[in-house]
Amino acid sequence: MLVLTLSVSIPGFKPRECSMANAEDCEKASVLQLAVFFGALYTLAIGTGGTKANISTIGADQFDETDPKEKIQKMSFFNWWMFSIFFVTLFANTVLVYVQDNVGWGWGYGIPTLGLAI
Template sequence: MPCVQAFGANQFDRHVTRDRVARSSFFNWWYFGICCGVVVTVLVLSYVQDNIGWGLGFGIPCIVMLFALVLFVLGTRTYRFCLLPEESPFARIGRTLVALARRRRGNLPVTELQSE
């Protein structure tokens, strides 16, 4: 999941004081986890790959990723999901392109372009 940090922050309501404190704690633990993961990877896995074997050196991260995926899927029922925007982002992009084309031809005053 490429947006783990954003997804994690999305689990907290910014209007609730307790959730704001919890979100701050989440970011601290998330960053700590990322840094510890790098240290463990460099120290342990490089040792395993050099002294025991590449198969185990690649197998350990594979097992850890599968375990993380299982935990993620098991928690799906408890996650908060953002509501999708009412309007498609492609529609907004299309309107912008049309406005730019009109402006290029001189059919649209600058004030109308800014109001959209």
């Protein structure tokens, strides 16, 4: 995620901005710029795909089924797990889109990068 954030923030990793009035004259991304951007996307996709399917199972495995108190906590874990997924999805589809459109792509990618680091 950090490489993806850097690829949209550092001027050397992205083509120069151009006006939409004359889009034919816009500079295209270089091979290095494309390699960094798509390499970051592929790495992020592989990392997310490898953990997303397993993380709820790993979390649920921390509870002892024979202990009645932990059995109730396990149910609460899944409730909070789903609530957090839906809340973060709402945040990403509203607040982050607003930030990317009105503040900049660097901030739009920087906020989730900071969230993952924490």
